[in-house]
Amino acid sequence: MPAISLEFYPPRTPEGVAKLAGTRAALRSVQPAFCSVTFGAGGSTREGTLATVMDFRADGFDAAPHLSCIGATRDNIRAVLDQYRAAGIRHIVALRGDLPSGTGAIGDFRYANDLVAFIRAETGDWFHIDVAAYPEVHPQAKSPGDDLARFKAKVDAGANGAITQYFFNDEAYWAFVDAATKAGVGVPIVPGIMPIASASGLARFSDNCGAEIPRWIRRRLEGFGDDAKSIRAFGLDVVTALCERLVARGAPGLHFYTLNQAALTAEIVRRLGGS
Numbered sequence: 001m002p003a004i005s006l007e008f009y010p011p012r013t014p015e016g017v018a019k020l021a022g023t024r025a026a027l028r029s030v031q032p033a034f035c036s037v038t039f040g041a042g043g044s045t046r047e048g049t050l051a052t053v054m055d056f057r058a059d060g061f062d063a064a065p066h067l068s069c070i071g072a073t074r075d076n077i078r079a080v081l082d083q084y085r086a087a088g089i090r091h092i093v094a095l096r097g098d099l100p101s102g103t104g105a106i107g108d109f110r111y112a113n114d115l116v117a118f119i120r121a122e123t124g125d126w127f128h129i130d131v132a133a134y135p136e137v138h139p140q141a142k143s144p145g146d147d148l149a150r151f152k153a154k155v156d157a158g159a160n161g162a163i164t165q166y167f168f169n170d171e172a173y174w175a176f177v178d179a180a181t182k183a184g185v186g187v188p189i190v191p192g193i194m195p196i197a198s199a200s201g202l203a204r205f206s207d208n209c210g211a212e213i214p215r216w217i218r219r220r221l222e223g224f225g226d227d228a229k230s231i232r233a234f235g236l237d238v239v240t241a242l243c244e245r246l247v248a249r250g251a252p253g254l255h256f257y258t259l260n261q262a263a264l265t266a267e268i269v270r271r272l273g274g275s
Helices: 016-025 046-058 072-088 112-123 143-158 170-182 199-209 215-224 230-248 263-273
Strands: 003-009 034-037 064-069 091-095 128-133 161-166 191-192 253-257
Touching: 016 046, 034 046, 046 064, 064 072, 072 112, 091 112, 091 191, 091 230, 112 128, 112 143, 128 143, 143 161, 143 170, 161 253, 170 191, 170 230, 191 230, 199 215, 215 230, 230 253
Parallel strands: 003 034, 003 253, 034 064, 064 091, 091 128, 128 161, 161 191, 191 253
Antiparallel strands: none
16 A cells, blocks of 8 residues: 545634544544645635644644645745744645636745745755646646646755646546656656545536546436435445556555545545555
């Protein structure tokens, strides 16, 4: 089994905090290498991100906050980095973040490679930095070649590794890894994995982030209608098989987008023989 990592978002209510504590307990058997915590649009959950990371650390998990830079100033990011260093955090997932709507200011950082370079200039080798990768091409990229160049720029700026957007076509992942290797990228590129909890939820997430749902999967999900049990069973089979193929071909890890839920991720890892 390669290393397993898990992604969560900061809960916004006391009930959410309590629920996430239960999720952590349920996923302890997965023994994740680390748990990442999202940052929110424009850094809107900054304090929640740190609080959630510290909750994970208090429960014995290694945790990595996301840090997005769109709309931020150098002073903003420097303050966050100082806060993370003071807390003893050594791992960051560095992202551009979503572009602001309307006339919102981009800030001092245009691309994620600018953020990575700034983190390195400010903190040296203190942080292990992961960045994002898009096997099916970033939805705002001008072309696959431009997308690959942007990715390489992040690695050249000092990233230690990458986590991909989720996908269901593993050939797209391997084609991206091959292209990145030929371009001189030498860091691990860990596939992102999305368990399938509902047809509508998957469609909504995929439309927002540009991840492709293969037609055969979409049609099968539509055929189940409101049969949640069948959707869950089908999703577990599809995603487990995807993970098995990735592991068999040597993927360096599996990063699960948990959506703060435990059951599906835990079952997939169990089927893979990891717990």
